[in-house]
Amino acid sequence: MSSVKEIRFTKCQATGNDFIILDRITRPLPIAAKKLKDLVRTICDRKWSVGADGVLVLEKSKKADFRFRIFNPDGTEAQMCGNGSRCVVLYAARTKIASSPMKVETRAGILDASVHGDIVKVRLTDPKDIKWNFCVAVGSCPYMVSFVNTGVPHVVHFVNDLDKVDVKSVGADMRYHETFAPKGTNADFVKVVDQHTIRVRTYERGVEDETLACGTGVVASALIAAESEKLKSPITVITQGGEKLTVHFEKRRGHFTDVFLEGRAALVFEGTISY
Numbered sequence: 001m002s003s004v005k006e007i008r009f010t011k012c013q014a015t016g017n018d019f020i021i022l023d024r025i026t027r028p029l030p031i032a033a034k035k036l037k038d039l040v041r042t043i044c045d046r047k048w049s050v051g052a053d054g055v056l057v058l059e060k061s062k063k064a065d066f067r068f069r070i071f072n073p074d075g076t077e078a079q080m081c082g083n084g085s086r087c088v089v090l091y092a093a094r095t096k097i098a099s100s101p102m103k104v105e106t107r108a109g110i111l112d113a114s115v116h117g118d119i120v121k122v123r124l125t126d127p128k129d130i131k132w133n134f135c136v137a138v139g140s141c142p143y144m145v146s147f148v149n150t151g152v153p154h155v156v157h158f159v160n161d162l163d164k165v166d167v168k169s170v171g172a173d174m175r176y177h178e179t180f181a182p183k184g185t186n187a188d189f190v191k192v193v194d195q196h197t198i199r200v201r202t203y204e205r206g207v208e209d210e211t212l213a214c215g216t217g218v219v220a221s222a223l224i225a226a227e228s229e230k231l232k233s234p235i236t237v238i239t240q241g242g243e244k245l246t247v248h249f250e251k252r253r254g255h256f257t258d259v260f261l262e263g264r265a266a267l268v269f270e271g272t273i274s275y
Contacts, residue, residue, distance in 0.1 A: 005274070006272050007022070007029065007030065007031070007273050008027060009272070009273060010023070010270050011050065011052070011267075011270070012266065012267050012268055013265070014086045014087050014120070014266075015215075015241055016212030016213050017211055017213040018052050019053060019054050019055065020043055022056070023058045023097075024060075029057075036071070037075035037076075039055075040071040043055065043275075049273065053211050054071055056068050056081070056087060057069040058092070063103075064102075064105040065098035066088075066092060067104065067105030068085070068105075068106065069107070072205070072206025073207055073208075074207075076206050078107075079151055080107065080108035080151025081215060082122070082215015082218065083213055083215035084215070085104060085106065085215070086120040086263065089115060089122060089265075090115055093115040094267060108152075109125040109151075111125070118264050119262065119263070119264055122260065122261050122262075123260050124151060124260070125151055126257050127150050127220070129148065130148045132227070133228065136177055138170060138173040138177070143170075145157045146224045146227075147185070148220045152205070152216050153180065153186060154216060154221075156188045156220055156225075157187070158191070158192065159191055162191040162201060167201045167202075167203050167210040171189075184205050186203065186216070188200055188202045188214070188221045189201045190221045190224070190225060197238065198235060198237055200218055202217035202240070212241030213240065215245070218245050219247050219259060222235040223256050226256075233248055243263070244263065245262065247261060248260040248262065
Protein backbone atom coordinates (compact mmCIF):
# COMPACT_ATOMS: atom_id res chain seq x y z
CA MET A 1 0.00 0.00 0.00
CA SER A 2 1.38 3.41 -0.96
CA SER A 3 1.93 6.00 1.74
CA VAL A 4 -0.17 9.17 2.03
CA LYS A 5 1.39 12.17 0.30
CA GLU A 6 1.28 15.71 1.68
CA ILE A 7 0.68 18.14 -1.20
CA ARG A 8 1.08 21.88 -0.70
CA PHE A 9 -1.15 24.25 -2.66
CA THR A 10 -2.19 27.89 -2.95
CA LYS A 11 -5.83 28.91 -3.36
CA CYS A 12 -6.41 31.94 -5.58
CA GLN A 13 -9.27 33.77 -7.24
CA ALA A 14 -9.82 36.28 -10.02
CA THR A 15 -13.27 37.92 -10.15
CA GLY A 16 -14.72 34.96 -8.24
CA ASN A 17 -13.23 32.37 -10.62
CA ASP A 18 -11.29 30.27 -8.11
CA PHE A 19 -8.31 27.99 -8.66
CA ILE A 20 -5.80 25.81 -6.87
CA ILE A 21 -2.15 26.42 -7.77
CA LEU A 22 0.29 23.52 -7.66
CA ASP A 23 3.83 24.88 -7.92
CA ARG A 24 6.25 22.39 -9.49
CA ILE A 25 8.97 25.04 -9.89
CA THR A 26 9.87 25.77 -6.26
CA ARG A 27 8.70 22.48 -4.73
CA PRO A 28 8.29 18.94 -6.07
CA LEU A 29 4.85 17.44 -6.59
CA PRO A 30 5.09 14.08 -4.81
CA ILE A 31 2.81 12.11 -7.11
CA ALA A 32 3.30 10.36 -10.44
CA ALA A 33 2.28 12.30 -13.57
CA LYS A 34 -0.39 9.69 -14.38
CA LYS A 35 -2.05 10.43 -11.01
CA LEU A 36 -2.37 14.19 -11.64
CA LYS A 37 -5.82 14.05 -13.23
CA ASP A 38 -7.14 11.95 -10.34
CA LEU A 39 -5.72 14.51 -7.91
CA VAL A 40 -7.43 17.31 -9.84
CA ARG A 41 -10.83 15.62 -9.64
CA THR A 42 -10.37 15.02 -5.91
CA ILE A 43 -9.08 18.44 -4.88
CA CYS A 44 -11.65 20.42 -6.93
CA ASP A 45 -14.61 18.73 -5.21
CA ARG A 46 -16.28 21.44 -3.11
CA LYS A 47 -18.06 19.01 -0.80
CA TRP A 48 -15.22 16.60 -0.05
CA SER A 49 -12.05 18.64 -0.55
CA VAL A 50 -10.73 22.16 -1.12
CA GLY A 51 -13.00 23.03 -4.06
CA ALA A 52 -12.15 25.07 -7.16
CA ASP A 53 -13.07 25.86 -10.76
CA GLY A 54 -9.79 24.32 -11.84
CA VAL A 55 -6.17 23.50 -11.03
CA LEU A 56 -3.18 25.48 -12.35
CA VAL A 57 0.15 23.63 -12.46
CA LEU A 58 3.30 25.78 -12.71
CA GLU A 59 6.32 24.28 -14.45
CA LYS A 60 9.67 25.43 -15.84
CA SER A 61 9.78 26.63 -19.44
CA LYS A 62 12.47 26.89 -22.10
CA LYS A 63 10.39 29.43 -24.05
CA ALA A 64 9.19 31.84 -21.35
CA ASP A 65 9.67 32.76 -17.67
CA PHE A 66 7.53 29.75 -16.77
CA ARG A 67 4.64 27.73 -18.13
CA PHE A 68 1.38 26.58 -16.64
CA ARG A 69 -1.07 23.83 -17.40
CA ILE A 70 -4.81 24.20 -16.79
CA PHE A 71 -6.98 21.34 -15.60
CA ASN A 72 -10.77 21.46 -15.37
CA PRO A 73 -12.52 19.94 -12.33
CA ASP A 74 -13.36 16.83 -14.39
CA GLY A 75 -9.64 16.20 -14.94
CA THR A 76 -9.50 17.29 -18.57
CA GLU A 77 -6.69 19.61 -19.61
CA ALA A 78 -7.55 22.93 -21.25
CA GLN A 79 -5.41 24.99 -23.60
CA MET A 80 -6.00 28.34 -21.95
CA CYS A 81 -7.72 30.11 -19.05
CA GLY A 82 -7.90 33.90 -18.87
CA ASN A 83 -8.58 34.30 -15.17
CA GLY A 84 -6.29 31.39 -14.34
CA SER A 85 -3.47 33.12 -16.21
CA ARG A 86 -3.99 36.26 -14.13
CA CYS A 87 -3.82 34.18 -10.94
CA VAL A 88 -0.57 32.43 -11.86
CA VAL A 89 1.02 35.70 -12.97
CA LEU A 90 0.23 37.24 -9.58
CA TYR A 91 1.56 34.12 -7.85
CA ALA A 92 4.76 34.18 -9.91
CA ALA A 93 5.35 37.84 -9.07
CA ARG A 94 4.67 37.39 -5.34
CA THR A 95 6.90 34.30 -5.04
CA LYS A 96 9.70 35.83 -7.18
CA ILE A 97 9.43 33.10 -9.83
CA ALA A 98 9.27 35.94 -12.38
CA SER A 99 9.21 39.71 -12.33
CA SER A 100 6.81 42.05 -14.10
CA PRO A 101 6.61 42.24 -17.07
CA MET A 102 6.85 38.52 -17.79
CA LYS A 103 6.18 35.92 -20.46
CA VAL A 104 4.08 32.83 -19.74
CA GLU A 105 3.90 29.66 -21.82
CA THR A 106 0.51 27.97 -22.29
CA ARG A 107 -0.79 25.33 -24.69
CA ALA A 108 -2.46 28.19 -26.59
CA GLY A 109 0.79 30.13 -27.00
CA ILE A 110 3.03 32.64 -25.18
CA LEU A 111 1.30 35.32 -23.11
CA ASP A 112 2.71 38.71 -22.08
CA ALA A 113 1.72 39.85 -18.60
CA SER A 114 2.29 42.60 -16.05
CA VAL A 115 1.39 43.13 -12.39
CA HIS A 116 0.64 46.42 -10.63
CA GLY A 117 -0.39 45.76 -7.03
CA ASP A 118 -3.32 43.37 -7.28
CA ILE A 119 -4.15 44.39 -10.86
CA VAL A 120 -2.96 41.86 -13.43
CA LYS A 121 -2.99 42.54 -17.16
CA VAL A 122 -2.44 39.68 -19.59
CA ARG A 123 -2.05 39.87 -23.34
CA LEU A 124 -3.83 36.87 -24.83
CA THR A 125 -3.13 35.16 -28.11
CA ASP A 126 -5.05 36.66 -31.04
CA PRO A 127 -8.56 35.23 -31.43
CA LYS A 128 -9.24 32.80 -34.26
CA ASP A 129 -11.98 30.78 -35.97
CA ILE A 130 -14.50 33.62 -35.73
CA LYS A 131 -17.90 32.81 -37.21
CA TRP A 132 -20.58 35.49 -37.21
CA ASN A 133 -24.36 35.34 -36.70
CA PHE A 134 -25.53 31.81 -37.33
CA CYS A 135 -28.45 29.87 -35.92
CA VAL A 136 -28.22 27.04 -33.40
CA ALA A 137 -31.43 25.18 -32.53
CA VAL A 138 -31.75 24.24 -28.87
CA GLY A 139 -34.88 22.16 -28.46
CA SER A 140 -37.52 24.00 -30.45
CA CYS A 141 -35.86 27.41 -29.98
CA PRO A 142 -33.49 29.01 -32.51
CA TYR A 143 -30.59 30.97 -31.04
CA MET A 144 -28.60 33.47 -33.11
CA VAL A 145 -24.99 33.15 -31.99
CA SER A 146 -21.42 33.95 -32.97
CA PHE A 147 -18.34 31.84 -32.31
CA VAL A 148 -14.72 32.66 -31.48
CA ASN A 149 -11.72 30.85 -30.07
CA THR A 150 -9.93 33.06 -27.52
CA GLY A 151 -7.60 30.26 -26.46
CA VAL A 152 -10.57 27.97 -25.96
CA PRO A 153 -13.85 27.89 -27.95
CA HIS A 154 -16.76 30.17 -27.03
CA VAL A 155 -20.22 30.65 -28.49
CA VAL A 156 -21.79 34.05 -27.72
CA HIS A 157 -25.51 34.89 -27.59
CA PHE A 158 -26.98 38.35 -26.88
CA VAL A 159 -30.06 38.67 -24.66
CA ASN A 160 -32.38 41.41 -23.42
CA ASP A 161 -32.82 40.11 -19.86
CA LEU A 162 -29.69 38.36 -18.62
CA ASP A 163 -31.14 37.55 -15.22
CA LYS A 164 -33.85 35.36 -16.73
CA VAL A 165 -31.50 33.14 -18.74
CA ASP A 166 -31.28 29.52 -17.57
CA VAL A 167 -27.52 29.44 -18.09
CA LYS A 168 -26.98 25.94 -16.74
CA SER A 169 -29.64 24.32 -18.92
CA VAL A 170 -29.28 26.28 -22.16
CA GLY A 171 -25.52 26.51 -21.73
CA ALA A 172 -25.22 22.74 -21.40
CA ASP A 173 -27.31 22.24 -24.55
CA MET A 174 -25.03 24.59 -26.48
CA ARG A 175 -21.89 23.08 -24.95
CA TYR A 176 -22.80 19.62 -26.28
CA HIS A 177 -24.52 20.77 -29.49
CA GLU A 178 -23.56 18.80 -32.61
CA THR A 179 -22.48 22.05 -34.27
CA PHE A 180 -19.50 22.20 -31.91
CA ALA A 181 -18.71 18.47 -31.80
CA PRO A 182 -16.58 16.68 -30.93
CA LYS A 183 -14.85 18.91 -28.36
CA GLY A 184 -17.82 21.13 -27.51
CA THR A 185 -17.75 24.79 -26.52
CA ASN A 186 -18.19 27.23 -23.67
CA ALA A 187 -21.38 29.31 -23.84
CA ASP A 188 -21.61 33.03 -23.05
CA PHE A 189 -24.82 35.02 -22.61
CA VAL A 190 -24.36 38.77 -23.01
CA LYS A 191 -26.34 41.93 -22.25
CA VAL A 192 -25.12 45.23 -23.71
CA VAL A 193 -25.27 48.01 -21.11
CA ASP A 194 -23.75 50.88 -23.09
CA GLN A 195 -21.11 51.55 -25.76
CA HIS A 196 -18.28 50.53 -23.43
CA THR A 197 -19.99 48.09 -21.02
CA ILE A 198 -21.52 44.61 -21.12
CA ARG A 199 -22.71 42.00 -18.61
CA VAL A 200 -21.78 38.36 -19.14
CA ARG A 201 -22.81 34.99 -17.73
CA THR A 202 -20.87 31.89 -18.79
CA TYR A 203 -21.39 28.14 -18.82
CA GLU A 204 -17.90 26.61 -18.68
CA ARG A 205 -16.94 23.42 -20.43
CA GLY A 206 -15.12 21.09 -18.03
CA VAL A 207 -16.70 22.75 -15.01
CA GLU A 208 -20.08 21.81 -16.54
CA ASP A 209 -21.85 24.65 -14.77
CA GLU A 210 -22.10 28.42 -14.64
CA THR A 211 -19.13 30.11 -12.97
CA LEU A 212 -18.92 33.56 -11.40
CA ALA A 213 -16.53 34.63 -14.16
CA CYS A 214 -14.61 33.26 -17.13
CA GLY A 215 -11.67 35.24 -18.50
CA THR A 216 -11.65 33.82 -22.03
CA GLY A 217 -15.45 34.14 -22.07
CA VAL A 218 -15.22 37.79 -21.05
CA VAL A 219 -12.79 38.41 -23.90
CA ALA A 220 -14.90 36.44 -26.39
CA SER A 221 -18.02 38.37 -25.42
CA ALA A 222 -16.28 41.75 -25.63
CA LEU A 223 -14.81 41.06 -29.08
CA ILE A 224 -18.07 39.75 -30.52
CA ALA A 225 -19.90 42.76 -29.03
CA ALA A 226 -17.36 45.13 -30.53
CA GLU A 227 -18.14 43.86 -33.99
CA SER A 228 -21.83 43.00 -33.91
CA GLU A 229 -23.00 45.66 -31.44
CA LYS A 230 -20.45 48.35 -32.41
CA LEU A 231 -18.85 48.71 -28.98
CA LYS A 232 -15.51 50.45 -28.52
CA SER A 233 -12.26 49.45 -26.77
CA PRO A 234 -11.73 49.33 -23.86
CA ILE A 235 -14.83 47.39 -22.85
CA THR A 236 -15.79 46.98 -19.19
CA VAL A 237 -17.32 43.57 -18.48
CA ILE A 238 -19.49 43.01 -15.42
CA THR A 239 -19.22 39.37 -14.38
CA GLN A 240 -21.87 37.27 -12.64
CA GLY A 241 -19.92 37.65 -9.39
CA GLY A 242 -20.37 41.43 -9.65
CA GLU A 243 -16.72 42.33 -10.23
CA LYS A 244 -15.49 44.05 -13.37
CA LEU A 245 -12.86 43.15 -15.93
CA THR A 246 -11.50 45.33 -18.73
CA VAL A 247 -10.81 44.09 -22.26
CA HIS A 248 -8.48 46.13 -24.48
CA PHE A 249 -8.01 45.41 -28.18
CA GLU A 250 -7.16 46.77 -31.60
CA LYS A 251 -8.78 45.90 -34.90
CA ARG A 252 -6.51 45.96 -37.94
CA ARG A 253 -7.50 44.98 -41.46
CA GLY A 254 -10.58 43.20 -40.16
CA HIS A 255 -8.73 41.20 -37.49
CA PHE A 256 -8.59 41.62 -33.71
CA THR A 257 -5.11 41.93 -32.22
CA ASP A 258 -3.33 43.26 -29.11
CA VAL A 259 -6.04 41.73 -26.93
CA PHE A 260 -5.54 42.30 -23.20
CA LEU A 261 -7.55 41.12 -20.18
CA GLU A 262 -7.15 43.25 -17.05
CA GLY A 263 -8.52 43.02 -13.52
CA ARG A 264 -7.92 42.18 -9.88
CA ALA A 265 -6.64 38.83 -8.66
CA ALA A 266 -5.89 37.55 -5.16
CA LEU A 267 -3.97 34.77 -3.44
CA VAL A 268 -6.48 33.63 -0.84
CA PHE A 269 -4.67 31.07 1.33
CA GLU A 270 -2.08 28.31 1.38
CA GLY A 271 -2.63 24.78 2.63
CA THR A 272 -1.70 21.13 2.55
CA ILE A 273 -3.87 18.24 1.41
CA SER A 274 -3.28 14.60 2.22
CA TYR A 275 -3.60 12.43 -0.87
